[in-house]
Amino acid sequence: xxxxxxxxxxxxxxxxxxxxxxxxxxxxxxxxxxxxxxxxxxxxxxxxxxxxxxxxxxxxxxxxxxxxxxxxxxxxxxxxxxxxxxxxxxxxxxxxxxxxxxxxxxxxxxxxxxxxxxxxxxxxxxxxxxxxxxxxxxxxxxxxxxxxxxxxxxxx
Amino acid sequence: xxxxxxxxxxxxxxxxxxxxxxxxxxxxxxxxxxxxxxxxxxxxxxxxxxxxxxxxxxxxxxxxxxxxxxxxxxxxxxxxxxxxxxxxxxxxxxxxxxxxxxxxx
Numbered sequence: 001x002x003x004x005x006x007x008x009x010x011x012x013x014x015x016x017x018x019x020x021x022x023x024x025x026x027x028x029x030x031x032x033x034x035x036x037x038x039x040x041x042x043x044x045x046x047x048x049x050x051x052x053x054x055x056x057x058x059x060x061x062x063x064x065x066x067x068x069x070x071x072x073x074x075x076x077x078x079x080x081x082x083x084x085x086x087x088x089x090x091x092x093x094x095x096x097x098x099x100x101x102x103x104x105x106x107x108x109x110x111x112x113x114x115x116x117x118x119x120x121x122x123x124x125x126x127x128x129x130x131x132x133x134x135x136x137x138x139x140x141x142x143x144x145x146x147x148x149x150x151x152x153x154x155x156x
Numbered sequence: 157x158x159x160x161x162x163x164x165x166x167x168x169x170x171x172x173x174x175x176x177x178x179x180x181x182x183x184x185x186x187x188x189x190x191x192x193x194x195x196x197x198x199x200x201x202x203x204x205x206x207x208x209x210x211x212x213x214x215x216x217x218x219x220x221x222x223x224x225x226x227x228x229x230x231x232x233x234x235x236x237x238x239x240x241x242x243x244x245x246x247x248x249x250x251x252x253x254x255x256x257x258x259x260x261x
Contacts, residue, residue: 026260033222035242096221097261106223109233 008037008151010144015156016045016054017061018085022092024156025049025103032110037151040107041144042135043117046156047124050116050135055100060084101132108134113147115139162188174249174256178213181253189251195240198251202239205231206252219249219257 009031013024024040031038048054062068062075062084074080089099098106108114116131118140128138139147157176160169162185168176173192175181186206190198198206208229212220222245226233236244245257 029261032237033243033245095259095261096223098223102223106226106233110222110237111234 006031006036006152008039008148010039010041010148010151010153012041012043012153012155013046013049014044016048016058018058018088019060019065020156021046021049021058021100022097024154025100025107026097027154027156028112029103029107029110032107032112038107038110038112039147039151040112040114041117041139042115044120047116047120047126049100050104050114050131051126052130052132055104055132058085058100060088104132104134115144115147117141117144170256172250172256175253178254181210183207185253186251189253193240193247193250195247195251199239201231201235202248202251205229205236205239205244205248209248209252209254213252213254219245219254221245221257221259221261223261 009027011024011028013021015021024046028038028040042050048058059081062070062081063072068075068084070080097103104114113136114134116135116138118138121138128135157168157170159166160173163182165180165182165185167180170176186203187198190196190202195202205225208225208231209220212224212228220228222233222236225231225236225248231239236248240247249255249257
Protein backbone atom coordinates (compact mmCIF):
# COMPACT_ATOMS: atom_id res chain seq x y z
CA UNK A 1 0.00 0.00 0.00
CA UNK A 2 1.32 3.43 -0.92
CA UNK A 3 2.23 5.62 2.06
CA UNK A 4 0.68 9.04 2.27
CA UNK A 5 2.99 11.67 0.80
CA UNK A 6 4.64 14.31 2.99
CA UNK A 7 2.98 17.63 2.16
CA UNK A 8 4.73 20.07 4.44
CA UNK A 9 8.05 20.35 6.29
CA UNK A 10 9.47 22.87 8.74
CA UNK A 11 13.21 22.69 9.09
CA UNK A 12 15.17 24.13 12.02
CA UNK A 13 18.76 25.18 11.28
CA UNK A 14 20.62 25.55 14.58
CA UNK A 15 24.28 25.39 13.58
CA UNK A 16 26.43 28.00 11.88
CA UNK A 17 29.10 25.92 10.16
CA UNK A 18 28.94 25.09 6.45
CA UNK A 19 28.14 21.46 7.23
CA UNK A 20 25.57 22.63 9.77
CA UNK A 21 23.73 24.93 7.38
CA UNK A 22 23.68 23.17 4.01
CA UNK A 23 21.71 20.04 4.91
CA UNK A 24 18.77 22.16 6.05
CA UNK A 25 18.93 24.34 2.94
CA UNK A 26 19.12 21.34 0.61
CA UNK A 27 16.19 19.70 2.38
CA UNK A 28 14.06 22.85 2.23
CA UNK A 29 14.86 23.44 -1.43
CA UNK A 30 14.28 19.77 -2.19
CA UNK A 31 10.90 19.94 -0.48
CA UNK A 32 9.81 22.80 -2.74
CA UNK A 33 11.14 20.91 -5.77
CA UNK A 34 8.81 18.06 -4.82
CA UNK A 35 5.88 20.42 -4.46
CA UNK A 36 5.81 20.43 -0.66
CA UNK A 37 5.24 23.46 1.51
CA UNK A 38 8.48 24.39 3.31
CA UNK A 39 9.46 26.61 6.23
CA UNK A 40 12.97 27.32 7.48
CA UNK A 41 13.53 28.46 11.06
CA UNK A 42 17.02 29.74 11.90
CA UNK A 43 18.06 29.64 15.53
CA UNK A 44 21.25 30.11 17.57
CA UNK A 45 24.32 30.01 15.31
CA UNK A 46 22.14 28.89 12.43
CA UNK A 47 21.18 32.57 12.15
CA UNK A 48 24.51 33.17 10.40
CA UNK A 49 22.94 31.71 7.25
CA UNK A 50 20.56 34.67 6.97
CA UNK A 51 22.69 37.48 8.42
CA UNK A 52 23.61 39.89 5.62
CA UNK A 53 27.24 40.24 6.71
CA UNK A 54 27.82 36.60 7.59
CA UNK A 55 25.93 34.45 5.09
CA UNK A 56 28.66 34.37 2.48
CA UNK A 57 31.47 33.79 4.97
CA UNK A 58 30.26 30.44 6.32
CA UNK A 59 33.08 27.98 7.00
CA UNK A 60 33.64 24.28 7.57
CA UNK A 61 34.57 23.37 11.16
CA UNK A 62 37.99 21.71 11.12
CA UNK A 63 38.26 21.18 14.88
CA UNK A 64 36.31 18.63 16.88
CA UNK A 65 35.05 16.85 13.77
CA UNK A 66 36.40 13.28 13.62
CA UNK A 67 34.96 12.75 10.13
CA UNK A 68 37.35 15.39 8.77
CA UNK A 69 40.15 12.87 9.46
CA UNK A 70 42.33 15.78 10.44
CA UNK A 71 43.88 15.90 13.92
CA UNK A 72 42.35 18.76 15.92
CA UNK A 73 45.84 20.14 16.53
CA UNK A 74 46.24 20.66 12.78
CA UNK A 75 42.70 21.96 12.49
CA UNK A 76 43.61 24.98 14.61
CA UNK A 77 46.33 26.14 12.18
CA UNK A 78 45.30 29.56 10.80
CA UNK A 79 43.82 29.19 7.34
CA UNK A 80 42.95 25.49 7.74
CA UNK A 81 39.22 26.14 7.95
CA UNK A 82 39.36 28.52 4.98
CA UNK A 83 41.29 25.89 3.01
CA UNK A 84 38.83 23.10 3.81
CA UNK A 85 35.94 25.44 3.01
CA UNK A 86 37.32 26.40 -0.37
CA UNK A 87 37.91 22.73 -1.27
CA UNK A 88 34.39 21.81 -0.28
CA UNK A 89 32.85 24.78 -2.09
CA UNK A 90 34.58 23.71 -5.29
CA UNK A 91 33.05 20.26 -5.02
CA UNK A 92 29.65 21.78 -4.31
CA UNK A 93 29.90 24.09 -7.30
CA UNK A 94 30.45 21.01 -9.50
CA UNK A 95 27.12 19.68 -8.27
CA UNK A 96 25.51 23.08 -8.90
CA UNK A 97 24.93 23.65 -5.16
CA UNK A 98 24.94 27.45 -4.83
CA UNK A 99 26.75 29.63 -2.26
CA UNK A 100 24.64 30.33 0.85
CA UNK A 101 23.41 33.78 -0.26
CA UNK A 102 22.27 32.59 -3.68
CA UNK A 103 20.75 29.44 -2.19
CA UNK A 104 18.73 31.44 0.37
CA UNK A 105 17.42 33.62 -2.47
CA UNK A 106 16.51 30.56 -4.57
CA UNK A 107 14.71 28.88 -1.67
CA UNK A 108 12.78 32.07 -0.93
CA UNK A 109 11.88 32.54 -4.61
CA UNK A 110 10.79 28.90 -4.74
CA UNK A 111 8.11 29.84 -2.21
CA UNK A 112 9.57 28.62 1.08
CA UNK A 113 9.17 30.89 4.11
CA UNK A 114 12.19 31.85 6.19
CA UNK A 115 12.04 32.86 9.86
CA UNK A 116 14.56 33.94 12.49
CA UNK A 117 14.28 32.86 16.12
CA UNK A 118 13.26 35.72 18.41
CA UNK A 119 15.10 34.51 21.51
CA UNK A 120 18.44 34.28 19.66
CA UNK A 121 17.91 37.62 17.92
CA UNK A 122 17.46 39.24 21.34
CA UNK A 123 20.35 37.33 22.87
CA UNK A 124 22.72 38.45 20.08
CA UNK A 125 21.28 42.01 20.08
CA UNK A 126 20.30 41.80 16.43
CA UNK A 127 17.55 43.67 14.55
CA UNK A 128 15.55 42.92 11.40
CA UNK A 129 18.00 45.14 9.46
CA UNK A 130 20.83 42.71 10.15
CA UNK A 131 19.03 40.02 8.14
CA UNK A 132 18.80 39.47 4.40
CA UNK A 133 15.56 40.55 2.78
CA UNK A 134 14.36 36.95 2.34
CA UNK A 135 13.64 36.60 6.07
CA UNK A 136 9.90 36.89 6.48
CA UNK A 137 9.81 37.66 10.20
CA UNK A 138 11.46 37.24 13.57
CA UNK A 139 9.18 34.88 15.48
CA UNK A 140 9.03 33.22 18.90
CA UNK A 141 8.89 29.44 19.26
CA UNK A 142 5.11 29.41 19.73
CA UNK A 143 4.63 31.09 16.39
CA UNK A 144 7.03 28.56 14.83
CA UNK A 145 4.78 25.72 15.95
CA UNK A 146 1.82 27.62 14.59
CA UNK A 147 3.36 28.00 11.11
CA UNK A 148 4.52 24.36 11.25
CA UNK A 149 1.03 23.05 11.95
CA UNK A 150 0.01 20.05 9.90
CA UNK A 151 3.55 19.26 8.74
CA UNK A 152 6.73 17.50 9.80
CA UNK A 153 9.39 19.26 11.87
CA UNK A 154 13.05 18.48 11.19
CA UNK A 155 15.82 19.72 13.49
CA UNK A 156 19.33 20.11 12.08
CA UNK B 157 8.76 -0.11 -20.27
CA UNK B 158 5.50 1.03 -21.80
CA UNK B 159 4.85 2.47 -25.24
CA UNK B 160 2.81 5.58 -25.72
CA UNK B 161 1.40 7.53 -28.62
CA UNK B 162 2.45 11.17 -28.62
CA UNK B 163 1.74 13.57 -31.49
CA UNK B 164 1.15 10.62 -33.79
CA UNK B 165 4.38 8.86 -32.94
CA UNK B 166 4.84 5.79 -30.75
CA UNK B 167 7.53 6.30 -28.14
CA UNK B 168 8.86 4.40 -25.18
CA UNK B 169 8.15 5.88 -21.74
CA UNK B 170 9.10 4.81 -18.20
CA UNK B 171 6.59 4.07 -15.44
CA UNK B 172 6.38 7.77 -14.55
CA UNK B 173 5.74 8.82 -18.12
CA UNK B 174 9.18 10.25 -18.86
CA UNK B 175 10.42 9.56 -22.38
CA UNK B 176 12.95 6.73 -22.32
CA UNK B 177 14.92 8.22 -25.17
CA UNK B 178 15.23 12.04 -25.39
CA UNK B 179 15.92 11.73 -29.12
CA UNK B 180 12.36 10.49 -29.70
CA UNK B 181 11.06 13.90 -28.62
CA UNK B 182 9.70 16.53 -30.97
CA UNK B 183 8.30 19.87 -29.89
CA UNK B 184 4.77 18.95 -30.97
CA UNK B 185 4.74 16.34 -28.17
CA UNK B 186 5.19 19.07 -25.55
CA UNK B 187 1.52 20.14 -25.26
CA UNK B 188 0.38 16.55 -24.63
CA UNK B 189 3.11 15.97 -22.05
CA UNK B 190 2.24 19.29 -20.41
CA UNK B 191 -1.42 18.26 -20.08
CA UNK B 192 -0.32 15.17 -18.14
CA UNK B 193 1.37 17.56 -15.73
CA UNK B 194 -1.73 19.70 -15.37
CA UNK B 195 -0.51 22.49 -17.64
CA UNK B 196 -3.24 23.05 -20.21
CA UNK B 197 -1.66 25.81 -22.26
CA UNK B 198 2.01 26.09 -23.07
CA UNK B 199 3.00 29.74 -23.36
CA UNK B 200 6.07 31.21 -25.07
CA UNK B 201 7.64 31.43 -21.62
CA UNK B 202 7.11 27.68 -21.04
CA UNK B 203 8.63 26.97 -24.43
CA UNK B 204 11.59 29.23 -23.69
CA UNK B 205 12.42 27.08 -20.66
CA UNK B 206 11.83 23.82 -22.53
CA UNK B 207 13.95 24.86 -25.52
CA UNK B 208 16.71 26.02 -23.19
CA UNK B 209 16.65 22.67 -21.39
CA UNK B 210 16.81 20.74 -24.65
CA UNK B 211 19.72 22.84 -25.89
CA UNK B 212 21.61 22.63 -22.58
CA UNK B 213 21.09 18.87 -22.40
CA UNK B 214 22.43 18.54 -25.93
CA UNK B 215 25.52 20.59 -25.11
CA UNK B 216 26.28 19.36 -21.60
CA UNK B 217 24.82 15.86 -21.63
CA UNK B 218 22.94 16.41 -18.39
CA UNK B 219 19.54 17.74 -17.43
CA UNK B 220 19.95 21.33 -16.19
CA UNK B 221 19.19 22.08 -12.52
CA UNK B 222 16.88 24.90 -11.47
CA UNK B 223 19.95 26.98 -10.68
CA UNK B 224 21.37 26.34 -14.13
CA UNK B 225 18.06 27.30 -15.77
CA UNK B 226 17.84 30.44 -13.61
CA UNK B 227 21.39 31.57 -14.35
CA UNK B 228 21.63 30.60 -18.00
CA UNK B 229 18.14 30.99 -19.47
CA UNK B 230 17.14 34.24 -17.77
CA UNK B 231 13.91 32.79 -16.36
CA UNK B 232 13.92 33.39 -12.59
CA UNK B 233 13.07 30.89 -9.87
CA UNK B 234 9.76 32.58 -9.01
CA UNK B 235 8.70 32.42 -12.66
CA UNK B 236 9.78 28.77 -12.95
CA UNK B 237 7.57 27.82 -10.02
CA UNK B 238 4.71 29.86 -11.50
CA UNK B 239 5.10 28.21 -14.93
CA UNK B 240 5.57 24.67 -13.62
CA UNK B 241 3.80 24.56 -10.25
CA UNK B 242 4.84 22.00 -7.65
CA UNK B 243 8.16 21.07 -9.13
CA UNK B 244 9.65 22.93 -12.11
CA UNK B 245 12.73 20.72 -12.46
CA UNK B 246 10.84 17.48 -12.91
CA UNK B 247 7.83 18.86 -14.77
CA UNK B 248 9.82 20.87 -17.28
CA UNK B 249 12.19 17.95 -17.85
CA UNK B 250 9.25 15.65 -18.53
CA UNK B 251 7.63 18.06 -20.97
CA UNK B 252 11.01 18.55 -22.66
CA UNK B 253 11.25 14.80 -23.21
CA UNK B 254 14.27 14.44 -20.95
CA UNK B 255 14.64 11.89 -18.19
CA UNK B 256 13.76 12.47 -14.56
CA UNK B 257 16.33 14.73 -12.87
CA UNK B 258 18.17 12.81 -10.16
CA UNK B 259 20.25 15.57 -8.52
CA UNK B 260 19.59 16.98 -5.04
CA UNK B 261 19.34 20.61 -6.11
